[in-house]
Amino acid sequence: DEAGDEVLVPALTFVASATAIVYINAVPVFVDVDAETYNISPAAMEKAITKRTRAVVLVHNGGYPANMDRIRALAKKHQLKIIEDSAHAHGSSWKGVKVGALGDLGTFSFQMGKTLASGEGGIILTNNSDLAEKAFSMHHNGRQAGRPFYEFHRIGSNLRMTEWQGAILNAQFKRFGKQIRHREKNATYLAQGLREIKGLRPIKRDPRVTSWGFYYWNFHYIPEDFEGVSRDRFLEAAQAEGLPVGVGAHGAPIYNNPVFQNMKSIAGRRVDYSRTHCAQAERLFAREAVCISHTAFLGPRADMDKLLAGFRKIRRHAAALKK
Ligand SMILES: Cc1ncc(COP(=O)(O)O)c(C=O)c1O
Structure with missing residues (x-):
C-alpha cells in the first residue's frame, strides 16, 4: 500500500x-x-x-x-x-x-x-x-x-x-501437457531408485502435490550418509561422470548478494541485510541442496537408469572420494 x-x-x-x-x-x-x-x-x-x-x-x-x-x-x-x-x-x-x-x-x-x-x-x-x-x-x-x-x-x-x-510460445502448448507428464514419470522412477542409494534422498512427496512440473528437480544429498563426502565433492564426482547435477534450490541465499548487502535504505527506511541469517537456507545451500535440470527428464527411462548407475558408482567409491 x-x-x-x-x-x-x-x-x-x-x-x-x-x-x-x-x-x-x-x-x-x-x-x-x-x-x-x-x-x-x-x-x-x-x-x-x-x-x-x-x-x-x-x-x-x-x-x-x-x-x-x-x-x-x-x-x-x-x-x-x-x-x-x-x-x-x-x-x-x-x-x-x-x-x-x-x-x-x-x-x-x-x-x-x-x-x-x-x-x-x-x-x-x-x-x-x-x-x-x-x-x-x-x-x-x-x-x-x-x-x-x-x-x-x-x-x-x-x-x-x-x-x-x-507465436513460438503458443505452439509449445500443444506438447506441453505431454512433456510435463513424461518428465514427472521419469522423475518418479528416478526418485524410487534414489531411495535405494544411501545418502541421496528425493523430496518426500506430499499427496496434495497433484502435479510437479519442474524447471529443475530438487533432491537432497546427506553427507553424513555418504561417508562424510561433502556435497561439493559429490557434485564434482557427478559432473566428472557426465551427470547433469548442480547445486539445488537456486544456490546461495539471495540476501548474501552485494545488491542487498550494500543496501542502506529503502523508501527512507533503514535496512541492514548483513544481519540477516536464515539457518536452514544457509545449511541447505552449503551442504545438502542438489538438483537436476528439466532437460534431463525428456528422454527415455533408460536415461534415468544411466543417472542411477552413475550415482551408484559414485556411492561405491565414496570412501575414496573422502580422501
Ligand atoms: C524464481 C524466479 N523468479 C523470477 C525469475 C525471473 O524471470 P525472468 O528472467 O523471466 O524475469 C526467475 C528466473 O529464472 C526465477 O527463477
Missing part, C-alpha cells in the same frame, strides 16, 4: 523475487525455508510478520508447490496478499489446482531456460480485474486499457513480449 511496507520472500530463490519488491519501494523480509521442500517455511513466515507486512512473494522452488494450505491460512489471518512466483513451476498443481492460480497474482517466466520458453518474456495471472488492469498498464508504459494511446496513468515500462515470441 505504502512505501516502506514489508513483503516476505524466501531466502532461496532467484534474485528477481526480491528485487521486484524493492522496485515498488517495499522492503523485502527474507524468510527461512522448509528443510524438506526448499520452499518458504510457513512457521518462519508467521514469525516474520509485523504490523507492516502486506504481502508474500512465495516461490515454488524447483516447481515443487509451496504449502498453500498453511500459507493461505496465514495470509487470511494477517490480511496478506499472495504473489506466487511460479517461474519454476509451469504445470505444477496443489490439490488439483494449477500453481499461479492459488494466490492473488501468479507470475511465470518464459526465459530461454524454462520449460515453456520464448527467449525472454513472462505472464501474470490473476482473476482480480483491478490487478489485471494495473499489470496491463505497468507493462504498457502506464497506458490504460480503453484509453487513448498517448495518455499515461502510472509509471510503467515497456515490458511487452513481441507477437513473434507469442
